Amino acid sequence: MGTKMSKAGKAKKGAAASGKSGGGSGGNDNIDIKLDDKYTSKAGGGKLGIDDFELLKVLGKGSFGKVMLVKKKGGDDTLFAMKTLRKAALIKRNQLLHTATERNILQNIQHPFLVNLIYAFQSDDKLYMVLDYMGGGELFFWLKKHRRFSEARAQLMGAEITLALGALHAGNIIYRDLKPENILVDLEGHIRLTDFGLSKDGITGPGAEGGTKTFCGTPEYLAPEILDNKGHGKSVDWWSFGTLLYEMLCGLPPFYDTNIQKMYHKILCAPLRFPSYLSDDAKEILRGLLQRKVEERLGSGPGGTDEIKAANFFKTLDFDRVMAKEYTPEFKPPAGRNDTDATNFDLEFTTEKAIDSVVTTHMSETAKQKSNFTDFTYQNEGAMGS
Numbered sequence: 001m002g003t004k005m006s007k008a009g010k011a012k013k014g015a016a017a018s019g020k021s022g023g024g025s026g027g028n029d030n031i032d033i034k035l036d037d038k039y040t041s042k043a044g045g046g047k048l049g050i051d052d053f054e055l056l057k058v059l060g061k062g063s064f065g066k067v068m069l070v071k072k073k074g075g076d077d078t079l080f081a082m083k084t085l086r087k088a089a090l091i092k093r094n095q096l097l098h099t100a101t102e103r104n105i106l107q108n109i110q111h112p113f114l115v116n117l118i119y120a121f122q123s124d125d126k127l128y129m130v131l132d133y134m135g136g137g138e139l140f141f142w143l144k145k146h147r148r149f150s151e152a153r154a155q156l157m158g159a160e161i162t163l164a165l166g167a168l169h170a171g172n173i174i175y176r177d178l179k180p181e182n183i184l185v186d187l188e189g190h191i192r193l194t195d196f197g198l199s200k201d202g203i204t205g206p207g208a209e210g211g212t213k214t215f216c217g218t219p220e221y222l223a224p225e226i227l228d229n230k231g232h233g234k235s236v237d238w239w240s241f242g243t244l245l246y247e248m249l250c251g252l253p254p255f256y257d258t259n260i261q262k263m264y265h266k267i268l269c270a271p272l273r274f275p276s277y278l279s280d281d282a283k284e285i286l287r288g289l290l291q292r293k294v295e296e297r298l299g300s301g302p303g304g305t306d307e308i309k310a311a312n313f314f315k316t317l318d319f320d321r322v323m324a325k326e327y328t329p330e331f332k333p334p335a336g337r338n339d340t341d342a343t344n345f346d347l348e349f350t351t352e353k354a355i356d357s358v359v360t361t362h363m364s365e366t367a368k369q370k371s372n373f374t375d376f377t378y379q380n381e382g383a384m385g386s
C-alpha cells in the first residue's frame with residue numbers, strides 16, 4: 001500500500017557505520033557513515049554539503065544536535081527540516097548504532113505517515129539528515145494545549161498511525177518508541193512518525209516469539225512484557241498505540257502515576273478504567289490494544305494490522321482513503337504569517353540564529369514540560385467508570 005522497502009535495507013541492519021570509532025573518548029571522531037548516493041549527490045554532479053542549503057531557523061534541539069528549518073539553494077521554495085548530529089556526542093553516548101538505524105530505516109522506507117529522508121551528508125564531525133518539514137510541530141504540544149481530542153480527531157490520527165506502524169511492521173521493524181513527542185503534525189493536520197533511533201528490525205511474527213530483550217522506551221508507554229523482561233515483538237507497538245489512543249481521548253495515559261514504581265505496577269496489573277464520556281467503540285478498541293496477554297492483544301493475531309483496521313472504532317473510515325489523505329483533519333495547525341514562520345515550535349529555539357554551530361545539549365521548554373508531566377490535572381478523575 002504505497003510502502004517501498006528496498007531489498008538492501010532489509011538485509012543491512014546495523015551496517016551503516018563503518019570505519020574506526022576513535023575510541024569513543026574524545027579522540028578522533030572522524031567516522032565515515034555509509035550513505036546512499038541517491039541522498040548525497042547533487043543534480044549536476046558532486047556531493048551535497050551544508051553550503052547547498054539556506055539555514056532559516058532553529059526548530060528544536062534533541063539529545064545529539066539541533067534541527068533547523070532549511071531551503072535548498074537554487075531550488076524551489078520547499079522547506080525541509082535539517083537534523084544535525086554531532087558524531088562525537090553520539091559516540092560518547094554510544095548512540096552511533098541507533099542513529100545508523102534511524103538513518104537506515106528512513107533511507108529505505110518511503111511512506112505518507114513516516115518522516116522521510118530527502119538528503120543526507122556528513123562532515124568529519126557531523127551527520128546531517130534533511131527530512132520532510134512538519135510545520136505543525138509535535139503532537140505532544142497540541143495534546144497539552146487542547147487537553148484531549150474529540151473521537152473524530154483521534155480516529156483519523158489513530159488510523160494514520162496504524163498505517164505507519166503497519167508499514168514498519170511489514171518491513172520487519174518494531175517502532176518501540178510511540179509517544180506524542182515522536183508524532184509530528186504537518187500544516188494540514190496530518191501526522192508522521194519520527195525518531196526511529198530506538199526502532200529494532202529483524203523480528204519475526206506479529207506476536208512475542210523471536211522478540212528482542214533490549215530494554216528501551218518511555219515508561220508511560222511501555223508494554224507489560226517489556227517491564228516483565230520477557231521477550232517482546234511487534235505487539236509492543238500495539239500496546240503503546242493503545243496507550244497513546246487512550247491519552248488522545250482522555251488526556252492522560254491509562255496507567256499514569258507520578259510515582260514511576262507505582263506506574264510500572266499499574267501497567268502490570270491495575271484494571272483498565274474509562275471516563276464515562278468514551279463511546280463503546282472507543283472502549284472496545286482500547287480494551288483490545290491494552291490487553292496484557294500478548295497473544296490476545298488486538299494486532300497480535302495472524303491478521304496483524306488488519307485486526308486494528310477492522311475495529312468498530314474505525315468503521316466510518318476507508319483505509320485506502322486514509323492512505324491517500326482524502327479525509328480532512330478536524331484540526332489544522334496555524335500556519336503563521338508566512339511559510340517560514342515557525343509558530344508551532346518553542347520560541348526559545350526559533351529566535352536563535354540558525355547557524356551550523358556546535359551544539360550544547362540543554363532542555364527545551366517542551367522537554368521541561370515533559371519532565372513536569374504531573375502538572376497535568378486529570379479533569380475527568382471523578383467520572384471514571386469501567
Ligand SMILES: Nc1ncnc2c1ncn2[C@@H]1O[C@H](COP(=O)(O)OP(=O)(O)OP(=O)(O)O)[C@@H](O)[C@H]1O
Pocket residue numbers: 059060061062063064065066067081083115131132133134135137138184194195197345
Ligand atoms: N521533520 C521535522 N519537522 C519539523 N520539526 C522537526 C522535525 N524533526 C524534529 N523537529 C523538531 O526538532 C525537535 C528536536 O528533534 P529531535 O528528533 O532531534 O530530538 P528529540 O526527538 O526531541 O530528542 P532525541 O534526540 O533525544 O530523540 C523536535 O522536538 C521538533 O520540534
